[in-house]
Amino acid sequence: MTHSRTLSALGLYRRMAGASIVAQLRYPGTFAIQAIGNFITTLLGFFGIWSLFRRFGSIAGWDIGTVAVLYGLVNVAFAVAETLGRGFEVFGGEYVRTGSFDRLLLRPRSTLILLLGHELRLRPIGRFLQGAFVLIAGLWLAPHVQWSAVLVLPLAIAGGAAMFLGVLIGQAALCFITVEGLEVVNVLTYGGVEAGQYPLTMFGRWLRRFITFVLPLAAVCYYPALFSLNHPDPLGVPTWIGALSPIAGFAFLGVMVLIWHRAVAGYVSSGS
Amino acid sequence: MTLRPYFTAFGLQWKIGLRYRIAVVAGLVAQMWFGAVTLMAYASVYHAAPDVQAPLSLRQAMTYTWIQQSLFTLLPLGCLPAIGDAAKTGAIVYDLLRPVDMWNWWLSASLARLLGNAVPRAVLLACVAGPLAILVGLGAWSLAPPADLTAAVLSLLSITLGALLSATIVMWWNILTARTLSPLGSYAVGTPLAVLLSGMLLPLPLYPDWIRPFLLAQPFAGITDIPIRIYLGTPIPGGVATGLGLQLFWLTTLTLLGRLWMRQTVNRLEVQGA
Numbered sequence: 001m002t003h004s005r006t007l008s009a010l011g012l013y014r015r016m017a018g019a020s021i022v023a024q025l026r027y028p029g030t031f032a033i034q035a036i037g038n039f040i041t042t043l044l045g046f047f048g049i050w051s052l053f054r055r056f057g058s059i060a061g062w063d064i065g066t067v068a069v070l071y072g073l074v075n076v077a078f079a080v081a082e083t084l085g086r087g088f089e090v091f092g093g094e095y096v097r098t099g100s101f102d103r104l105l106l107r108p109r110s111t112l113i114l115l116l117g118h119e120l121r122l123r124p125i126g127r128f129l130q131g132a133f134v135l136i137a138g139l140w141l142a143p144h145v146q147w148s149a150v151l152v153l154p155l156a157i158a159g160g161a162a163m164f165l166g167v168l169i170g171q172a173a174l175c176f177i178t179v180e181g182l183e184v185v186n187v188l189t190y191g192g193v194e195a196g197q198y199p200l201t202m203f204g205r206w207l208r209r210f211i212t213f214v215l216p217l218a219a220v221c222y223y224p225a226l227f228s229l230n231h232p233d234p235l236g237v238p239t240w241i242g243a244l245s246p247i248a249g250f251a252f253l254g255v256m257v258l259i260w261h262r263a264v265a266g267y268v269s270s271g272s
Numbered sequence: 273m274t275l276r277p278y279f280t281a282f283g284l285q286w287k288i289g290l291r292y293r294i295a296v297v298a299g300l301v302a303q304m305w306f307g308a309v310t311l312m313a314y315a316s317v318y319h320a321a322p323d324v325q326a327p328l329s330l331r332q333a334m335t336y337t338w339i340q341q342s343l344f345t346l347l348p349l350g351c352l353p354a355i356g357d358a359a360k361t362g363a364i365v366y367d368l369l370r371p372v373d374m375w376n377w378w379l380s381a382s383l384a385r386l387l388g389n390a391v392p393r394a395v396l397l398a399c400v401a402g403p404l405a406i407l408v409g410l411g412a413w414s415l416a417p418p419a420d421l422t423a424a425v426l427s428l429l430s431i432t433l434g435a436l437l438s439a440t441i442v443m444w445w446n447i448l449t450a451r452t453l454s455p456l457g458s459y460a461v462g463t464p465l466a467v468l469l470s471g472m473l474l475p476l477p478l479y480p481d482w483i484r485p486f487l488l489a490q491p492f493a494g495i496t497d498i499p500i501r502i503y504l505g506t507p508i509p510g511g512v513a514t515g516l517g518l519q520l521f522w523l524t525t526l527t528l529l530g531r532l533w534m535r536q537t538v539n540r541l542e543v544q545g546a
Contacts, residue, residue: 030454056324202312207309
């Protein structure tokens with residue numbers, strides 16, 4: 001044997017993800033029901049917005065195309081994070097409380113890679129497809145779509161996925177203190193999706209500030225959407241900001257990873 | 273026939289619901305967040321279109337949202353967790369052996385579980401969204417009082433029927449769970465149906481006009497939508513009697529058909545495990 005048999009981090013992740021996909025497809029019926037349920041739930045969510053639009057003629061002065069783009073962006077980004085981050089979501093109950101996090105620490109690999117490999121969840125594919133569908137329909141309906149949207153929207157989706165993954169990692173880091181996962185954090189994940197699908201101008205000032213500066217939701221969703229649709233911001237922020245702002249999502253993820261490493265360094269096992 | 277076993281089943285699940293105090297507070301924060309986001313969205317939609325005559329005024333839409341948020345755990349989102357576990361492990365056979373009427377046994381447990389979760393949350397959120405919001409100067413965003421005394425009494429009667437109706441729908445999810453031996457299907461089907469059709473997602477009166485009669489006539493409207501309409505005093509076609517009548521109709525129909533389905537399921541139930 002000449003070459004080393006040690007897997008690279010990426011190779012290891014690919015194997016864990018492959019095993020997880022095979023395991024989920026073992027029960028094709030359950031998978032199909034869950035994916036379809038996921039698709040229908042999210043589709044009905046848009047039906048609610050569409051009904052408001054039909055009754056009032058606009059969503060607070062916004063056309064349905066713009067709102068559809070916002071809705072599609074936030075849902076696609078969250079679906080990607082949900083697919084990757086399942087290990088962090090169940091971290092409190094399955095790793096900290098049971099003490100099995102100790103075993104992960106013994107392995108010569110980053111704990112983040114090992115937890116990402118916990119499960120590559122396929123169920124959010126329903127949300128992903130539905131979000132992509134609404135996003136494309138929105139681009140179709142919106143009047144002034146920019147060609148640069150081809151570059152900015154994928155960046156926005158990646159930035160949004162990074163931000164939601166950051167929330168999940170932060171939620172897992174919190175479990176070192178609380179042991180059990182806290183449902184309050186759902187306010188940032190599901191509640192973030194809920195807030196991200198409406199234009200920023202609809203909210204009061206405290207909420208606008210929160211989802212701009214604390215959780216960079218507006219940076220990965222609202223501003224890139226305005227840039228892609230060449231829609232001026234009623235609050236006066238220059239449109240070009242939207243081409244760069246998705247980077248804030250990666251910065252948020254970076255901060256959460258730093259917090260994670262600090263938290264792991266101070267970890268005390270819950271026992272045997 | 274004695275009622276004692278059913279009261280015991282009720283008492284047990286009621287206490288389980290009350291055990292998790294931190295979960296109640298966590299739920300309150302989540303409900304206030306979703307409530308605030310929804311309220312701000314409605315407020316700006318209404319203000320942008322002042323000429324539109326909507327079936328609910330903005331104040332009514334806000335009150336509708338608060339009550340809906342506070343009663344979220346009253347919705348039939350899936351089967352009773354204990355029955356889901358019993359179906360997976362095979363412990364469901366013990367329920368079959370009990371010398372009680374199984375429908376009433378499961379129904380009293382399901383009802384207690386719903387009420388044990390919903391009552392503390394509803395009382396807490398009603399205090400925060402009602403008097404407390406007015407005290408801190410957010411009166412325009414607060415929970416409005418009932419239309420009048422009759423509305424208050426009738427809506428209390430109606431929400432009681434709504435809770436019973438919800439527990440009956442949970443019974444359908446329980447039977448589905450016993451049939452498929454997994455609770456996952458009941459959640460995959462139950463949650464989207466309950467969230468949309470009860471008016472949690474958007475108040476049922478605000479949907480497009482052509483679909484509103486169908487939305488009022490389906491069983492999920494009887495859980496929270498009809499009680500809230502009576503509370504607000506918004507007109508229901510045919511008056512309050514139609515609302516209460518629909519609730520009673522669905523309660524009877526779903527109970528009779530459900531009992532039939534349960535008998536059929538129990539007769540051919542195959543349980544795995546030792």
